[in-house]
Structure formats: C-alpha cells, structure tokens
Amino acid sequence: MALLEVDGVGLEFGGIRALDDLEFTVEAGEICALIGPNGAGKTTLFNCVSRVYTPQRGSIRFDGRELLTLPPHRVARAGVGRTFQNLALFPALTVLQNVMVGAYSRGRGGAWSDALRLPGVARRERRLAREGSELLERLSLDHLGDQPASDLPYGTLKRIEIARALASQPRLLLLDEPAAGLTHSEVEELGGTIRQIRDDFELTVLLVEHHMPLVMSISDRVVVLDLGRKLAEGTADAVSQDPQVIAAYLGAEL
Amino acid sequence: MRGRALGIGTRAGAALLTVGVLAWLPQYYGATDTALFAKAIYIAIAALGLNLLTGYNGQVSIGHGAFFGFGAYATAILMNDHGWDFLATLPVVAVASFVVGAAVGFPALRVKGLYLALITLGLAALFPDLVTKYVHGTGGTTLVQPPLPTSPGWAQGFAPNDDQWRYYLALTIGIVMFILAWNLVRGRFGRALLAVRDHDAAASTIGIDLARIKVGSFAISALYAGIAGSVGVMVTGLANAGRVETFQLSINFLVAVVIGGTATVLGPVVGAWTFVFLERATQDLFPDQALLSPAIFGVALILLLFALPDGIVGGARRTGRFARRKLQARRAPRAPDFPSPIREDRQ
Numbered sequence: 202m203a204l205l206e207v208d209g210v211g212l213e214f215g216g217i218r219a220l221d222d223l224e225f226t227v228e229a230g231e232i233c234a235l236i237g238p239n240g241a242g243k244t245t246l247f248n249c250v251s252r253v254y255t256p257q258r259g260s261i262r263f264d265g266r267e268l269l270t271l272p273p274h275r276v277a278r279a280g281v282g283r284t285f286q287n288l289a290l291f292p293a294l295t296v297l298q299n300v301m302v303g304a305y306s307r308g309r310g311g312a313w314s315d316a317l318r319l320p321g322v323a324r325r326e327r328r329l330a331r332e333g334s335e336l337l338e339r340l341s342l343d344h345l346g347d348q349p350a351s352d353l354p355y356g357t358l359k360r361i362e363i364a365r366a367l368a369s370q371p372r373l374l375l376l377d378e379p380a381a382g383l384t385h386s387e388v389e390e391l392g393g394t395i396r397q398i399r400d401d402f403e404l405t406v407l408l409v410e411h412h413m414p415l416v417m418s419i420s421d422r423v424v425v426l427d428l429g430r431k432l433a434e435g436t437a438d439a440v441s442q443d444p445q446v447i448a449a450y451l452g453a454e455l
Numbered sequence: 456m457r458g459r460a461l462g463i464g465t466r467a468g469a470a471l472l473t474v475g476v477l478a479w480l481p482q483y484y485g486a487t488d489t490a491l492f493a494k495a496i497y498i499a500i501a502a503l504g505l506n507l508l509t510g511y512n513g514q515v516s517i518g519h520g521a522f523f524g525f526g527a528y529a530t531a532i533l534m535n536d537h538g539w540d541f542l543a544t545l546p547v548v549a550v551a552s553f554v555v556g557a558a559v560g561f562p563a564l565r566v567k568g569l570y571l572a573l574i575t576l577g578l579a580a581l582f583p584d585l586v587t588k589y590v591h592g593t594g595g596t597t598l599v600q601p602p603l604p605t606s607p608g609w610a611q612g613f614a615p616n617d618d619q620w621r622y623y624l625a626l627t628i629g630i631v632m633f634i635l636a637w638n639l640v641r642g643r644f645g646r647a648l649l650a651v652r653d654h655d656a657a658a659s660t661i662g663i664d665l666a667r668i669k670v671g672s673f674a675i676s677a678l679y680a681g682i683a684g685s686v687g688v689m690v691t692g693l694a695n696a697g698r699v700e701t702f703q704l705s706i707n708f709l710v711a712v713v714i715g716g717t718a719t720v721l722g723p724v725v726g727a728w729t730f731v732f733l734e735r736a737t738q739d740l741f742p743d744q745a746l747l748s749p750a751i752f753g754v755a756l757i758l759l760l761f762a763l764p765d766g767i768v769g770g771a772r773r774t775g776r777f778a779r780r781k782l783q784a785r786r787a788p789r790a791p792d793f794p795s796p797i798r799e800d801r802q
Binding site: 251252253272273274275276277278282283285289290291292293294298301302303305306307308310311312315316317318322325326365366368369 | 635636638639642643644645646647649650652653654656657658659660661662663664665671675718
C-alpha cells in the first residue's frame with residue numbers, strides 16, 4: 202500500500218482553481234519529485250498535506266489514515282515533517298534549540314512540569330540536546346549548535362531546517378524547493394544528503410523542486426503538475442521525454 | 456536563549472549576592488524606602504508574567520493592570536470580608552487569575568498585534584466599571600483596605616517592624632515567581648513560546664498547538680499579574696481600581712519589560728527596579744512644578760531606550776558577547792600574513 206495517497210483533491214481560492222481533482226500516490230521508501238511550472242499547485246499541495254489549507258474536495262491518506270480530519274499540529278505526530286520554500290527557522294533560538302523544538306511532537310509535558318522542573322524534565326532536556334547534537338553532526342552542522350539560527354549562509358540555514366524536520370522522526374519528509382538559492386556545489390551535496398537521510402532514517406521523501414539536474418539525479422519517480430492537475434507521472438527520463446510535459450514547460454502547442 | 460555567557464559557578468555566585476543585597480536592604484533603609492523596594496518587587500512580578508506573553512510569545516497586552524486589580528481585589532476581599540490569611544489567598548488568586556486570563560486569551564486568538572493591544576486596552580477600561588458595580592468597600596467607595604500581615608514572633612530577630620516583614624514576604628514570593636519563570640523559558644514550553652512568536656506556521660508544522668500555547672501564555676501572564684496584585688495589596692494596604700491607575704499600571708508593566716529587555720528572564724526584574732527608581736528620582740526635583748517631574752521621567756526613559764534599544768539586559772548581553780569575541784580574537788593565533796586567495800567555505 203502506498204504511504205501517501207492523494208485522492209481527488211480539489212481546492213479553490215475564490216474563483217481560482219489551485220488544485221483540480223489531483224490524484225497521485227507516493228510509495229514507502231521512494232524519493233518522489235513533484236515538478237511543474239510556477240502556479241501548478243505544488244506548494245499548495247504541501248500546504249494541504251501539512252494542514253495549512255483545507256481542500257474542498259478529496260482525501261489525503263497517510264499510511265491509510267485520513268490527514269484532512271487532523272488539526273495541523275497533529276500532522277507531525279502522525280509522521281509527516283516538512284521544510285518551507287522560504288526559510289521558516291526560529292531566529293530567536295540557537296541552531297541546536299531549533300532542532301530540539303523540532304522534536305516537539307514526540308515530547309510530552311506542559312508548562313507546569315517545566316516551571317516546577319519536575320524530575321523528568323532535566324533528563325528529557327539532556328536527551329533532547331544529545332539527540333539534537335547527533336542530528337547536527339549528521340548534517341555537518343555540529344560546529345554551529347550554539348549560534349543563533351540567523352545570519353548564517355543560506356545553504357546552512359536550509360540544512361538546519363532539514364535537521365529540524367528530521368528531529369520529529371518523520372516517516373514522510375516534504376521538502377519544498379530545497380535547492381532554491383543554493384550554489385552549484387551546494388546543490389550537488391544536497392542531492393547526496395537527501396539520499397543519505399532517506400537511507401539512514403528509512404524515510405520517504407516528497408520534494409518540490411525546479412532544479413532539474415537535482416530532480417533527475419535523485420528521484421525514483423516524478424509527478425508533473427500543471428494547473429492543479431496531474432499531467433504525467435513516471436521515471437525522470439520518461440517524464441522529460443513526454444511531449445505534454447515539454448509543452449507545459451515551454452508553452453508550445455501540441 | 457543564546458549561548459551561555461557565564462559559568463554555572465559565576466551565575467550561582469551572582470544570584471546569591473543579589474539575594475543577599477535584597478535581603479539586607481530593609482535592614483539599612485527606613486520604612487519609606489522599604490515600601491519603594493517592595494513596590495519594585497511587585498511590579499517585577501507582573502512584568503515577569505507580561506514578558507512571557509509579550510516578550511516570548513509576541514502578544515502585546517496593555518491591559519494587564521486589570522489582572523493586577525483582579526488579584527488585588529481577590530486578596531483584599533478574602534482577607535477583609537472573610538478573615539483569610541494573606542498567604543492563603545495566593546493559591547486562590549493564582550488559580551482564578553489563570554482561569555480569567557485563559558478566558559481572555561481565547562478571543563485573543565483571533566487577533567494579532569495592534570488589534571490585540573486594543574482589545575486588552577478595552578479590558579483595562581472595562582475593569583474599573585466592573586469594580587464600581589460589584590465592589591462595596593470602605594464608605595461606599597471601591598477602596599478595600601484589609602488588615603495587613605504583621606511580623607510574627609519568630610521573625611522579630613530580623614524583621615522587628617511590620618513593613619520589613621512585608622518586604623520579606625514580597626521578596627520570597629518574587630524569588631519563587633522568578634525561579635518558576637526561569638524554569639519555564641528554558642524548557643520545552645519556552646522554546647514553543649518563541650517558536651510561535653517567530654514563525655507560527657512552522658511552529659504548527661512541527662506539532663505545536665498554537666491555540667494552546669497562546670492561551671496558555673495569556674493565562675500564565677495573568678496569573679503573574681494577579682499574584683503581583685496580591686502582593687501590591689499587602690505592600691500598599693489597599694485595593695483600588697481607578698480608571699487612571701489601572702491603565703497606568705498596564706503601561707508600567709510594559710515599560711518595565713521593554714527597558715529591562717524583552718524575552719530575557721532577568722530583563723523585567725531589572726526593568727521594574729530601574730523604572731521604580733527613575734520615577735522616584737525624578738519625582739522631587741522641582742517641588743513647585745508638578746508637570747515637570749513626569750516630563751523628565753519620560754525623557755529619561757526615552758534616553759535609556761535610545762542608548763539601549765534592546766533593553767538593559769539585552770544591551771549587557773550584547774556588550775558581553777562583543778567583549779568575548781575581542782578576547783577570543785586576542786588569544787587566537789595571528790592570521791597568516793598572506794591569506795589564501797581561495798576561501799574554503801565549509802558547507
């Protein structure tokens with residue numbers, strides 16, 4: 202059974218049809234790329250999966266469980282992590298604290314136990330810090346733990362965001378344009394990193410990406426969106442030969 | 456929430472020294488000054504709570520004078536009409552203020568920023584009317600003057616006067632509230648507060664229930680303001696909720712948070728003491744000119760914020776970081792005379 206099933210999802214903003222009967226699946230363990238011209242609905246779909254938007258029609262099932270009935274903050278606990286197209290780190294927190302807060306959905310305890318510093322709290326904090334440091338090390342960010350998560354190079358900040366998403370120990374990781382704004386060598390390294398974390402953490406990855414060489418090199422499967430609909434689906438090679446896809450990208454008549 | 460500037464030992468030493476000085480103050484100073492110190496303490500308690508809401512969670516309130524008044528009246532009425540002991544009123548005030556704060560926090564979920572500030576301002580405007588309607592105090596006014604706690608026999612050695620005893624009660628409550636706030640911000644809840652303030656969509660994505668954190672911080676800050684009100688009654692001897700006082704207190708808490716340093720635990724405490732003493736110091740400069748003192752006080756606050764835009768504690772931290780970097784640069788080996796033309800960026 203597919204890990205993520207997007208089934209007949211439709212979403213309109215006013216009169217604009219952002220997603221139109223969209224349907225595709227992501228199999229467990231694969232790296233699936235979602236591509237398409239600007240405005241095709243890629244990020245909109247991400248926002249539906251992470252419950253920022255609620256589509257008017259359809260269903261999104263994760264591991265057989267309907268996501269659209271969950272409140273937004275339950276999606277992380279269900280096993281879905283994500284990064285954002287524009288950075289969404291917490292600049293007031295250090296790099297390590299950003300990763301520690303990323304594990305929020307796995308933790309328990311509220312304001313009272315924190316304020317009274319009940320016995321379990323200090324132990325939990327130490328464990329979180331240790332796990333966070335390990336994650337930072339995996340992403341070669343361990344030297345930055347104590348720095349505020351701002352005023353660092355863009356590529357570094359994007360990796361911190363990936364580390365934060367991994368801290369919740371997701372089974373599905375949604376990456377929204379991870380390569381945007383990165384230098385050529387950074388993109389190459391990013392491809393390796395995505396594969397590495399997929400293998401190490403037994404993840405399924407769904408990524409939105411415009412950087413075609415990256416999509417070609419790491420995706421097991423590509424889903425092409427245009428005007429809120431699925432245009433094509435298949436291996437990267439097959440999709441790039443598809444005349445419909447070429448037309449959508451280049452705007453040519455068929 | 457940045458890297459630790461000082462070691463554990465230095466911090467513990469500084470904390471002990473501070474508590475020592477605070478404990479010594481009423482031994483040396485007279486009743487008038489002691490009352491002033493006690494005022495700084497209850498303003499600090501309210502500011503600690505407001506800082507959790509405004510500094511850490513980014514929800515601006517200019518209505519916390521209402522929660523302060525609520526706590527003050529609860530304590531005063533329980534003591535005056537029902538013969539309760541002062542300390543016994545505190546848990547009741549804490550729970551009741553928390554609940555009232557949550558009740559105000561829920562509608563506040565719908566609004567942000569300036570609009571939220573306006574709604575809380577409405578709260579400060581509404582509260583005195585409620586008091587006028589429901590409180591029947593001394594001689595038909597809204598003033599309630601409960602009997603104040605007196606120094607018990609066992610405390611005669613260090614607090615022979617009642618005002619000293621009340622100061623020590625206020626100080627103890629203040630220290631407890633400070634430690635609770637300090638624990639709160641350095642854990643899971645504190646990180647969630649800042650995360651919601653910095654980027655609510657991302658905070659929601661990592662599993663933080665925005666409503667819970669926002670309403671929770673409202674309720675906790677109201678609890679702090681309520682307890683501050685109780686302590687205020689004990690220090691000043693009366694509960695009062697004039698329109699001007701309620702509004703002024705709300706602003707005072709906010710000023711204490713801002714001049715001390717938002718989103719730092721120590722900030723509101725330093726800010727409250729600075730505020731109270733600046734106000735006192737500018738009060739009697741020109742006895743014949745009633746309007747000049749507040750003006751000078753205002754100018755002093757503006758100058759303070761001009762010099763230290765991120766507050767006293769924020770400014771001190773910045774200076775500390777700067778000094779540390781300078782020191783490290785001096786200790787580090789000198790850079791080679793011919794730097795390599797190719798920079799290796801570790802990415």
